[in-house]
Amino acid sequence: MIEKKDIDLEKAVLIGIITKDQNEDKSKEYLDELEFLTYTAGGxxxxxxxxxxxxxxxxxxxxxxxLEDxxxxxxDNEVGTAIFDDELSAAQERNISKILNVKVLDRTNLILDIFAQRAQTSYxxxxxxxxxxxxLLPRLRGMWTHLERQKGGIGMRGPGETEIETDRRIVRDKIALLKERxxxxxxxxxxxxxNRGKMVRxxxxxxxxxxxxxLMNVISKSEVFAENKLFATLxxxxxxxxxxxxxxxLSDTVGFIRKLPTQLVESFKSTLDEVREADLLLHVVDISHPNFEEHIESVNKILGEIDSxxxxxxxxxxxxDAYEAEPFDETDLETEKTEQHYTLDEWKSTWMAKVGNNALFISALNKKNLDDFKKRVYDEVREIHITRFPYNHFLYPDYDDTLPS
Structure with a gap:
C-alpha cells in the first residue's frame, strides 16, 4: 500500500490492457506497479x-x-495526466493526446522521468x-506544440523543457555529443x-x-540514500x-524493473559495469512481495543481457520481518493451497532448497540473521581470494562464528 503524505500530488489516470498473454491478475499487478511509479514521480x-x-x-x-470513457x-475530474502501462508508438501518442487534450505518458516515459528526478551526479x-x-527522437513530430501547453510536472523534466524548438538534426547531434561525453x-x-587494485568485488x-x-548501509556502516520509493539509487x-x-x-547498483526501457538499459550499461566486473553477486529479493518470483526472473533476464x-x-x-502468508484452512477440502499460503519454512523446501547454502533469509532493516549472511559472504569472498592469491590465504584463517559488532 502506498502511503500518501501531505504533498501536492498531480492527479493521473492509469490505463492498461488485458490480453491472452496478460490476464486480469497480471494486468492488475502491472497497474499496481505503475501506481507506485506514478507516486514516485510525484503523482x-x-x-x-x-x-x-x-x-x-x-x-x-x-x-x-x-478512450472516450x-x-x-x-x-469531469480535472485530471491532467494519462499514463499507459505499455510503451506507446509515436502515432498512438499523438492520436491519444489530440483526443484527451492532456499530458499523455507511457511506462517508459514515466520511468525516464523518475530517473531524471533521481540522477544526482553529472554522469x-x-x-x-x-x-x-x-x-523523444521518433516522437518529435507534433510533440512540441503539445508540450508547450504543459506547466511542468511528471514527464516534463529534461529535454522536454529545453528542446521544444529543436528538430531531429539537433537532437541527433545532441545524442552524438552525449555519447561522446x-x-x-x-x-x-x-x-x-x-586503481582499486585486485580486491574481490x-x-x-x-x-x-x-x-x-x-543492506549496503548495514554491512558497510555507510550512509547510502535509501527510501521506500522506486529507483532511490541510480x-x-x-x-x-x-x-x-x-x-x-561492495557496490550498490541501480534497481531493475519489468518492462525496463531499452533506452535505459543501453545508456546505463556503463553503470552496470560494476555488475559485469564483479566476482560475486548478491541477488537481493523482497520475499514479502507477492510476486517476488517474477522479480527474480526479470533481474535474471537483465543480467543475461549484460553477460552476467x-x-x-x-x-x-x-x-x-514483513512476510505474511495468507491464512489457509487445512480442513477446507475445496480450496487448493497455493504459494500465497506458504510459510517461510514451506518456501525453503521448494525450489529454494536446490539453491542450498546460497539462499539466505534476512531482514536488513531489523538486522535479523545478519551474522549468517556475513559468514556466508565471508566464506565465498575468502574462496575467491584464495583462488586469486594462493600464497596469501594464510592471512585469512577459518571464520570465527563470533562476529565483531
Whole structure:
C-alpha cells in the first residue's frame, strides 16, 4: 500500500490492457506497479481503466470507445495526466493526446522521468538525458506544440523543457555529443576501477525497492540514500567492507524493473559495469512481495543481457520481518493451497532448497540473521581470494562464528 503524505500530488489516470498473454491478475499487478511509479514521480492515480482486447489498437491503444470513457472522466475530474502501462508508438501518442487534450505518458516515459528526478551526479544525468533524447527522437513530430501547453510536472523534466524548438538534426547531434561525453567518463571510471587494485568485488543486484541500499548501509556502516520509493539509487556506490580481517569492495547498483526501457538499459550499461566486473553477486529479493518470483526472473533476464548471468550468486531473501502468508484452512477440502499460503519454512523446501547454502533469509532493516549472511559472504569472498592469491590465504584463517559488532 502506498502511503500518501501531505504533498501536492498531480492527479493521473492509469490505463492498461488485458490480453491472452496478460490476464486480469497480471494486468492488475502491472497497474499496481505503475501506481507506485506514478507516486514516485510525484503523482496520484485516482482511477484505473482496463480494456480486454487481443492486441493494442494501432491508433488509440485501447480503442476509441474506451478512450472516450477516459476523456469524459478526465474532463469531469480535472485530471491532467494519462499514463499507459505499455510503451506507446509515436502515432498512438499523438492520436491519444489530440483526443484527451492532456499530458499523455507511457511506462517508459514515466520511468525516464523518475530517473531524471533521481540522477544526482553529472554522469547519471548524462545517461538519463541520452535515454530521454533517444526516446523523444521518433516522437518529435507534433510533440512540441503539445508540450508547450504543459506547466511542468511528471514527464516534463529534461529535454522536454529545453528542446521544444529543436528538430531531429539537433537532437541527433545532441545524442552524438552525449555519447561522446559518456565515453570520456567511461574511460575515467575504468581507470578508477583499475586503481582499486585486485580486491574481490561484490555487487548487490535486484529488483527496485527490495532493500539493497539498506543492506549496503548495514554491512558497510555507510550512509547510502535509501527510501521506500522506486529507483532511490541510480548512481553506483562502492564501499570497502571488512568482515573479520578480510577486505573486499561492495557496490550498490541501480534497481531493475519489468518492462525496463531499452533506452535505459543501453545508456546505463556503463553503470552496470560494476555488475559485469564483479566476482560475486548478491541477488537481493523482497520475499514479502507477492510476486517476488517474477522479480527474480526479470533481474535474471537483465543480467543475461549484460553477460552476467553465469557469475557466482548468493540469493538474499530480504524483508522476512514483513512476510505474511495468507491464512489457509487445512480442513477446507475445496480450496487448493497455493504459494500465497506458504510459510517461510514451506518456501525453503521448494525450489529454494536446490539453491542450498546460497539462499539466505534476512531482514536488513531489523538486522535479523545478519551474522549468517556475513559468514556466508565471508566464506565465498575468502574462496575467491584464495583462488586469486594462493600464497596469501594464510592471512585469512577459518571464520570465527563470533562476529565483531
Amino acid at each position: 496520484e492515480a485516482i482511477k484505473r481503466f482496463t480494456q480486454k482486447m487481443e492486441r493494442p489498437d494501432p491508433r488509440t491503444f485501447i480503442g476509441s470507445g474506451k 477516459v476523456r469524459q472522466f478526465i474532463q 547519471a544525468r548524462t545517461q538519463v538525458e541520452l535515454a530521454q533524447c533517444e526516446y 559518456i565515453k570520456t567518463i567511461d574511460k575515467q571510471m575504468a581507470v578508477q576501477r583499475g 561484490v555487487a548487490l543486484v535486484g529488483y527496485t525497492n527490495v532493500g539493497k541500499s539498506t 548512481d553506483t556506490t562502492v564501499r570497502k567492507v571488512v568482515i573479520q580481517n578480510l577486505p573486499f569492495l 548471468s553465469d557469475k557466482p550468486t548468493i540469493m538474499v531473501f530480504n524483508k522476512i
